[in-house]
Amino acid sequence: MAIYKLKSPIISEEDIRKLNVNDILYITGIIVTMRDAAHRRALELFKEEKTLPIDLYGSTVFHCGPIVKRKRSQWVVIAAGPTTSTRMEEFEDEFIKNFGVRVIVGKGGMGKRTADAMKKYGAVYAAFTGGAAVLAAKAVKKVKKVEWLDLGMPEALWVFEVDDFGPITVAIDAHGNNLFEEIQKKAEESKPKIYKMLGISR
Amino acid sequence: MEVEKVVEDVAVNLLRLAVTDLPKDIKDALQQAYQKEESRAGKTQLKAILDNIELAEKMGVPICQDTGVINFYVRAGAKAKNLDRIEKALQKATKRATKEVPLRPNAVDPITQKNTKDNTGRFIPFVRWEILRGDSIEITVLPKGAGSENVSMLGMLMPSEGLTGLKKFVVDAVIKAGAMPCPPTILGIGVGGGADTAMELAKRAILRPLNKPNSNPVLAELERELNEAVNMTGIGPMGLGGKFTALGVSIEYAHRHPASYPVAVVFQCWAARKATARIHSSGAIEYLTHDLG
Numbered sequence: 001m002a003i004y005k006l007k008s009p010i011i012s013e014e015d016i017r018k019l020n021v022n023d024i025l026y027i028t029g030i031i032v033t034m035r036d037a038a039h040r041r042a043l044e045l046f047k048e049e050k051t052l053p054i055d056l057y058g059s060t061v062f063h064c065g066p067i068v069k070r071k072r073s074q075w076v077v078i079a080a081g082p083t084t085s086t087r088m089e090e091f092e093d094e095f096i097k098n099f100g101v102r103v104i105v106g107k108g109g110m111g112k113r114t115a116d117a118m119k120k121y122g123a124v125y126a127a128f129t130g131g132a133a134v135l136a137a138k139a140v141k142k143v144k145k146v147e148w149l150d151l152g153m154p155e156a157l158w159v160f161e162v163d164d165f166g167p168i169t170v171a172i173d174a175h176g177n178n179l180f181e182e183i184q185k186k187a188e189e190s191k192p193k194i195y196k197m198l199g200i201s202r
Numbered sequence: 203m204e205v206e207k208v209v210e211d212v213a214v215n216l217l218r219l220a221v222t223d224l225p226k227d228i229k230d231a232l233q234q235a236y237q238k239e240e241s242r243a244g245k246t247q248l249k250a251i252l253d254n255i256e257l258a259e260k261m262g263v264p265i266c267q268d269t270g271v272i273n274f275y276v277r278a279g280a281k282a283k284n285l286d287r288i289e290k291a292l293q294k295a296t297k298r299a300t301k302e303v304p305l306r307p308n309a310v311d312p313i314t315q316k317n318t319k320d321n322t323g324r325f326i327p328f329v330r331w332e333i334l335r336g337d338s339i340e341i342t343v344l345p346k347g348a349g350s351e352n353v354s355m356l357g358m359l360m361p362s363e364g365l366t367g368l369k370k371f372v373v374d375a376v377i378k379a380g381a382m383p384c385p386p387t388i389l390g391i392g393v394g395g396g397a398d399t400a401m402e403l404a405k406r407a408i409l410r411p412l413n414k415p416n417s418n419p420v421l422a423e424l425e426r427e428l429n430e431a432v433n434m435t436g437i438g439p440m441g442l443g444g445k446f447t448a449l450g451v452s453i454e455y456a457h458r459h460p461a462s463y464p465v466a467v468v469f470q471c472w473a474a475r476k477a478t479a480r481i482h483s484s485g486a487i488e489y490l491t492h493d494l495g
Contacts (some may be wrong), residue, residue: 001242022242022243024246064267065267065268065306066267067264067267067269067304067305067306069304078263078264078267078304079263079264079265079266079267079306080267081266081267081268083268083349084348084349084352084382086382107349107381107384107440108349108380108381108382108441109380109381109441127440127442129247129250129251129254129440130266130349130381130384130440130471131251131254131265131266131268131347131384131471131472131473132250132251132253132254132266133254133258133264133265133266133267134254134257134258134261134263134264134265135250135253135254135257137263138257152317153306153307154306167246167250169243169246169247169442171442179243179442179443180380180381180441180442183380183381183436183437183438183441183442183443184377184380184381184437184441186436187377187380187435187436187437188377190377190434190435190436191373191374191377193434194373194431194434194435195370195373197430197431197434198366198369198370198373198427198431199366199369200366200369200370201366
C-alpha cells in the first residue's frame, strides 16, 4: 500500500501502471462528474463523430450527482459524494477506449468488462467513501463549468477544480486486480463457516 | 400559532437535523467501529466517514448528497387537534427543506421519468400513522437513500425452515448486497405477517436506537448472533474489507399465516439519518433524537 498525490489530467500511462489495488490517492486538478445519462450522451456524440464540450483525454471521471447551489453568478458545491458505479458498467469500457479516461472514481466497484478495459488501455478505478459528500465537496475549490444541465442537476456534467481530492482507494488497477471482486469472493467462501456457527446444515 | 404551521416548522427542523447531524447512537457506534476495526482499508473508510460527519455538522450541510426519499412516521394522540392537516403541513415542510437545507430533488414520476424538483409527489413523502392515547403529536423523519434501499430483500420462506431459514436468508442477503448499501449498515429485519407487513416492520426496525436491544430476550440474542454472523463475511466498511459490515441488527415480528414465513431485510447505510420531535398540546416542542443545547 502506497500513498500518491496525482495531478489530473494524467497524460502518462506509466503513472497509472505503477498503481496497485489498496493504494491511496489524492487528486489535484480537474475532475468531471458523469453518471449514466452523461455516459450515454457522450458515447452517442462520439458515434456521431461530434466533439464533447470537454476533452476527457487523461481525465478523472467522478461517478457523482452533486448538490450544487447557485450563489450570484457562482456555482457552489454543497455535497458531492460518489454514486453506485455499477450503473455505469455497461458504458465504461467503451468510454475508456474512446476518450482515454485514466481514473474513474465511484463507489461499490465495477465489473470485469471495465477491469479488462483498464488493463488494456491503462486506467484505474478508485473508491471514494460512499456518503462522504462533505469531504468531497470540501476538496472542490471551484466549479470550472457545467454542461448538459438539461439532464438535471445530478446528471449534468460538472467540471470541478479540486485540491487533494481523497482519500480514494485504488480498487481496480491496470494489472487486472479487482479488490471488490476479491472481497466478494472471500465473503462467498465464508458462507460454510458462518452457516456452521448459526447451525444451518446446508 | 396554527397547528399546521407548528408541524411544518418542526418538520423542516427535523429534516435539517436528520440530514446534517447523525443521532448519538449512530455516531458512537461508528466511533467504536473505527477504534476496533483491524483492516487498514476499513479503518481508512471509517476515518473518512467520521471526518465527513464532523464537517457536515460544523458546516450545517447534508452528510451525503443523496438526501433520500422522505418518510414520516406520525404518532398522534387521538385528542390532538387538526390531525387532518398534518399531511399537508409535511408536504409543505418537505418543499421548504428542499430549498432551505438544501435537499437533493429525489421524486421522479416512474411513468414519465420527470423529477418534480421539490421532493414531493404521489405518495412521497410517505406518511405512516399511529393513533395513540393523549393529545401530543410525535413526528419522526427517515430520509432513505437509494444505495441501501436498492438491495432490500423479501423472502417468502418455507415455514418448516423457521428461524434457520431466516438466518440463512439474512446472511445471504448481506453477502449479495456486498459494498452496495454503504456498509457498515444497520440491518432491519421484519418477520411474519404478510409480505407488506414484513417489509413495513423491517423498515421500522432500522429506526430503533442501536444501544437498545430487543425487549424480547430471544430476539435480542438472535440480533446479536446475526450481527456477529454478518461481520464474519469480511465485507467491511464500504465493501473494502474489514470486520464491520453491520453496526447493528434490529428485528421486529408479527404473527404469520400457518403456510407463510415472510422475511424482509432492509439495509440502512452508515449515514443512518433520522430525527424525532414531540409537539405537546401546550405548544412545547421536544427534540428526542438530537441535543439542540
